[in-house]
Amino acid sequence: MEPRTTADVGGMGHAIKRKEDPRFIRGKGTYVDDIQLPGMVYLDIVRSPFAHAKLTAIRTEAALKVPGVLAVITGETLAQFNLHWMPTLMSDTQMVLPTEKVMYQAQEVAGVIATSRYAAADGVEAVEVDYEPLPVVVDPFKALEPGSPVLRTDKKDKKDNRIFHWEVGDKAGTDRAFAEADVRVKQDIYIPRIHVASIETCGCIADFDRVKGRLTVYMTTQAPHAIRTVIALVAGHVGLSEEKIRVISPDIGGGFGGKVPVYPGYVIAVAASVVLGRPVKWIEDRMENLQADSFARDYHITAEIAAKRDGTMTGLRIKTIADHGYADAAANPSKFPAGLFSICTGSYDFQHAFAEVDGVYTNKPPGGIAYRCSFRVTEAVHTIERMTDLLAQQLGMDPAELRLKNFVRKDQFPYRSALGWEYDSGDYHAALKKAMDRIGYAELRKEQAEKRKRGELMGIGISSFTEIVGAGPSKHFDILGIKMFDSAEIRVHPTGKATARFGTKSQGQGHETTYAQIVAEELGIPAAHVEVEEGDTDTAPYGLGTYASRSTATAGAAGAMAARKIREKARKIAAHLLEVSEDDLVWEPGKFSVKGAPQKSKTIQDIAFAAYTNHPQGMEAGLEAVAYYDPPNLTFPFGSYICVVDIDRGTGEVKVRRFVAVDDCGNIINPMIVDGQIHGGLTMGLAPALLEEISYDASGNIQGGSFMDYLLPTAMETPSWETDKTVTPSPHHPLGAKGVGESATVGAPPAIANAVVDALSHLGVRHIDIPITPEKVWRILKEKGVAE
């Protein structure tokens, strides 16, 4: 799509430089830990060394004698105000601080407040806690067995560790498809527990003003408005009502889903500030971040595909055990306990499908949030893309050919999937063919055949994913009852410049730039003249925040709708100024002119000035609008990725030689930013595919609780990504856009896993669970007798 605006205006399609960058490249960003308030004190947290234990005593006397220590807050302190428990976003409950027992290693046990960071840490060392260890439940399958200790003894009627059973689809029809199938493939797939590990950890400053009764919280949050409501719901009974709470989300150093939940540290800081009447800063360190904050994934999946002999897929059946840890603290829309996992039919035209998920409690940190993905979509995509390769292998078919045979066709959109989603638009064949051409698929297959003869291990992996983002339509989507609309408010000032505020919150996505481009596109005001603000609940309109690739799909759409309201008023003012009827005016970006007399025109700047100086009698002055956008449907970005790997027979190391990503996110607002999002997403796809995993030993001790052993990709492991695109606009989004932030994280892992399995398929290897570490590969090479 050619841009409709000039480069000076910088509307959609222009790769304008980011408005955020001048401050960041000078070290002048303002992240939470950069803020120092007068009289501010510091919170540090005592954490449990045990995964499950009875709390028998907390002795604080020694800690209170440490120089600089002001207070120690325990569960008993909070219980006096009934603040020792809080709701999760999934309507479960979670301890803020324990009064009876701890449920996972690194659980918050007490908070120490001191005059400096160092004194607070000294205080933490001096708090003495007595524990009586209890039996630990680590394995979610064992947790479901009769006789397993029941973990949530706080829930009176709870007799087992099952959180929920959820199912979707036509079970009988799917069973019939399997009974009638020529070919069936079945595989257990584990998608391990991982952590977003944004480079900035979580933290806040809670500042309670005793005189005004007002609480200001500077917080690393992706959803400031929702957090304000949650604080009011949790602490309304102690006088913190919503109009007296201001949540400010300043610059955020990466979020990826990890900054959606409310963590106990935030609540302790708020309580401490209320008690002490001073600002309280809490900044977690990296080990706390990895060990106690919400995790992602941890899905134990059994998947099956039924197919005809010619490769036509006819049925999909999936059973999953979801390990949620000690509480269901996922951040899914309320009606979707397994998120949008039902996108698991993927890009393929299945007639029958059935999926079921059981959520389970274990002695691990709570969570089940996303890791740069829209509510369990990565789990779904990994499953279907791995299973497609398994089917291809069983049939002896090329995996590209099998995909092209089963794709939903372009003429089937809008397409109703077997599990009930209406895919808005797509052209899956075009994306895969483009990726195959770009990477030289046929030549690579030849190269692979030659290398195999020489004993070299090379693999080619494909992933043709369908995303589901932009939650979501209010009919089905809410969080704690709040519908998942989003919002924009645009004020055009007398001089023709504008301020635009949104209910979302960028964590690096570049909203200050892309939202300004949306306003530029719709009103013709140069993006350089549009100041975007987010993240302050006192000024921004109410919105549900930024996660699940929803910002462009919801708040971006709201921006376009608010701008269109302004344009309609501008038309009336232009008609008044030009003394013609509104119908005689034509709009082009930035001005209205008279039909047939283009020399008679008024620019948006002229009109803005008139809105305050010469508006028509009977019309309200000013030029501003608010829009709350309730999307009619979700959007369905898609793409095809092809990865080439070489495997070292000596070490088992997998080297990604090439990776071509063809993405389709609908109409593009800023191509530079879209490319950057895809680069980052691919790297966060590479990470769980090859490196990242958090596991637990039998006693519930975390393995992978620091950057010593939780491996993020560095520039050395990360390949030079090759990106390309197709453009299939969303038919229902006002700008035809779909969202892109997470597509690559969702799409990349199976491309890499499929490539590794492909490299080893001639040895009889069918599946390897991610992360595919050198050790795993080396053991397979050893077993197959090909290790060097």
Place this chain on the structure above:
Amino acid sequence: MATHTITLTVNGAAHTAQVESRLLLVHLLREVLRLTGTHIGCDTTHCGACTVLLDGEPVKSCTVLAVQADGRQVMTVEGLEKDGKLDPIQEGFMQEHGLQCGYCTPGMMMTGYALLTRNTKPSEREIRQAISGNLCRCTGYVNIVKAVQYAAAKQQ
């Protein structure tokens, strides 16, 4: 806890401070001198968000005690821009979209800046090697490599 009087030069300006023995350089910079451009991202010297130059060499200031900087020259991200003119490495990050959330950026730029002082024409591999102690979660490194290349070309 013992305290020490130290004198160090930060971005060309001399500072004297009373510090506890255990105070980390990063906390001296951020909380005492209020130069908050240097960030903290881990506890184990892996992420590199806190990278500054100590006598011209990149160090992770979360693993350097403030007293170790006594009598030495420190350069932080705030020292890159001179007389209102951006350093080529800063320009490179902006022009090549080498940053997103901005959190790793100061450390990444300091590492890139140090690389270019000892190698004016680094290859892609040399750049990747140089920044391999700096983690970025947003960009996938592709554009960071380009940003360093941009700065190298600009300095020729």
